[in-house]
Amino acid sequence: MAIRAADSIFETLIDEIMAGQMVPGEPLVEQTLAEQFGVSRTPVREALHRLEQACLAERGARRAFVVRRMAPEDLAELFEATGEIESTLAALAAKRMSEIERRKLETVLDEGDACDDPAAYSEINSRFHEIIKSGARNSILASTLDELNLRTLAWRAANFREDSRRLASSRVEHRGITQAILSQDADTTRRQMCSHVASSYIVLSDILARRSPDRSGPQF
Amino acid sequence: MAIRAADSIFETLIDEIMAGQMVPGEPLVEQTLAEQFGVSRTPVREALHRLEQACLAERGARRAFVVRRMAPEDLAELFEATGEIESTLAALAAKRMSEIERRKLETVLDEGDACDDPAAYSEINSRFHEIIKSGARNSILASTLDELNLRTLAWRAANFREDSRRLASSRVEHRGITQAILSQDADTTRRQMCSHVASSYIVLSDILARRSPDRSGPQF
DNA sequence: TTGCAGTGACATGTATACAATAGAAAGCTA
DNA sequence: TAGCTTTCTATTGTATACATGTCACTGCAA
Numbered sequence: 359m360a361i362r363a364a365d366s367i368f369e370t371l372i373d374e375i376m377a378g379q380m381v382p383g384e385p386l387v388e389q390t391l392a393e394q395f396g397v398s399r400t401p402v403r404e405a406l407h408r409l410e411q412a413c414l415a416e417r418g419a420r421r422a423f424v425v426r427r428m429a430p431e432d433l434a435e436l437f438e439a440t441g442e443i444e445s446t447l448a449a450l451a452a453k454r455m456s457e458i459e460r461r462k463l464e465t466v467l468d469e470g471d472a473c474d475d476p477a478a479y480s481e482i483n484s485r486f487h488e489i490i491k492s493g494a495r496n497s498i499l500a501s502t503l504d505e506l507n508l509r510t511l512a513w514r515a516a517n518f519r520e521d522s523r524r525l526a527s528s529r530v531e532h533r534g535i536t537q538a539i540l541s542q543d544a545d546t547t548r549r550q551m552c553s554h555v556a557s558s559y560i561v562l563s564d565i566l567a568r569r570s571p572d573r574s575g576p577q578f
Numbered sequence: 579m580a581i582r583a584a585d586s587i588f589e590t591l592i593d594e595i596m597a598g599q600m601v602p603g604e605p606l607v608e609q610t611l612a613e614q615f616g617v618s619r620t621p622v623r624e625a626l627h628r629l630e631q632a633c634l635a636e637r638g639a640r641r642a643f644v645v646r647r648m649a650p651e652d653l654a655e656l657f658e659a660t661g662e663i664e665s666t667l668a669a670l671a672a673k674r675m676s677e678i679e680r681r682k683l684e685t686v687l688d689e690g691d692a693c694d695d696p697a698a699y700s701e702i703n704s705r706f707h708e709i710i711k712s713g714a715r716n717s718i719l720a721s722t723l724d725e726l727n728l729r730t731l732a733w734r735a736a737n738f739r740e741d742s743r744r745l746a747s748s749r750v751e752h753r754g755i756t757q758a759i760l761s762q763d764a765d766t767t768r769r770q771m772c773s774h775v776a777s778s779y780i781v782l783s784d785i786l787a788r789r790s791p792d793r794s795g796p797q798f
Numbered sequence: 799t800t801g802c803a804g805t806g807a808c809a810t811g812t813a814t815a816c817a818a819t820a821g822a823a824a825g826c827t828a
Numbered sequence: 829t830a831g832c833t834t835t836c837t838a839t840t841g842t843a844t845a846c847a848t849g850t851c852a853c854t855g856c857a858a
């Protein structure tokens with residue numbers, strides 16, 4: 359077999375979580391999944407253990423796996439961690455990006471300004487952040503950021519909406535970040551990125567604020 | 579069995595890597611380990627996959643697992659990432675630690691000043707960093723730091739020596755960090771912690787500097 | 799001597815059977 | 829009926845056999 363079954367099952371499950379077909383709390387039973395994928399329990403088992411390590415699955419009743427639920431407090435920590443690491447990457451990138459990368463960043467910025475379609479802007483936004491991530495010259499921090507972003511998959515699948523009002527402010531923030539990077543000002547870059555990420559997930563604050571204090575327990 | 583075999587094998591292997599009994603490049607063969615542990619290949623297999631995900635094992639010849647080797651450049655990235663995350667935790671802690679925690683930090687600082695035994699100081703040093711880590715109120719960043727520290731296990735087992743000259747400067751740096759935290763100055767805390775971590779691993783820079791440029795390839 | 803195809807061995811990948819465990823539900827007793 | 833014990837079942841944990849794949853080595857041919 360060219361590709362290992364365990365790998366493709368792992369990725370398929372991630373895709374389904376990302377697509378919202380697998381919602382938090384949904385059971386992940388080895389036998390059932392094995393039949394669905396037409397394989398034995400062994401590769402399914404491996405995929406589930408990898409999901410657990412990636413914090414996308416957890417143990418439910420009877421040691422069974424379920425798609426991981428997260429309390430809003432956990433999500434808040436997760437988003438904060440994501441923001442801090444991306445800010446760190448941006449600060450490093452401000453000092454280390456090559457001239458070519460800096461010009462590339464400006465190009466993407468201009469593309470974003472010229473784009474009004476939310477879906478297309480989302481792709482441009484990804485490229486913007488990718489350039490910064492690779493410009494930091496630290497693959498460990500970069501992959502750490504990727505892992506943390508992966509954990510928010512299920513939540514984003516269920517809660518994230520393209521918000522056209524965010525689009526305008528996002529453009530402004532990107533410009534601020536870019537200027538700070540171009541002037542190689544690491545501290546300013548960090549601050550700008552930090553507030554950019556924070557405002558991206560302002561939705562979460564709303565949700566947290568709306569929750570009555572006694573309604574605790576996993577929600578997502 | 580009260581505890582899963584896979585878990586105890588995983589931890590035993592980590593302990594052996596930490597103790598330097600398993601050196602980088604050493605083969606980890608499922609069948610061999612299964613016989614040593616008196617179990618079947620199945621739990622060993624799971625343990626090895628977990629080691630691989632934790633970046634402590636990698637694939638060698640014929641897809642076989644070996645204890646992970648790291649090029650000095652990888653180590654440099656790893657230490658940088660560790661330092662940046664710990665600095666971020668310190669910056670957050672400066673704003674968030676309770677009065678009790680701040681006093682506890684001072685207590686540990688005094689203990690460190692009064693301690694001349696390198697081994698005992700090492701334990702005090704750990705407590706100092708633990709207080710900061712938990713004071714940041716972000717378990718995601720905290721566990722991320724733990725994971726990264728775990729990756730340096732094999733290297734530390736082989737290369738780390740208690741250096742009594744470092745002890746004095748470490749004390750000074752800890753004092754600087756503590757003062758910055760007590761005055762709730764997040765930016766200064768970050769800078770102090772960043773340079774503290776950097777000087778802790780100054781040894782690595784020496785190793786990197788001594789290497790001739792053409793001698794590339796995994797070393798540790 | 800060099801290049802390449804065939805072969806063999808070693809290590810992992812997968813399938814399947816059986817064991818163990820942990821909740822849930824049923825039943826029993828005060 | 830509350831609380832305890834027992835039993836039962838769903839699900840994972842482990843053992844073992846077989847399949848697959850990869851690399852090294854051999855031997856032959858140009």
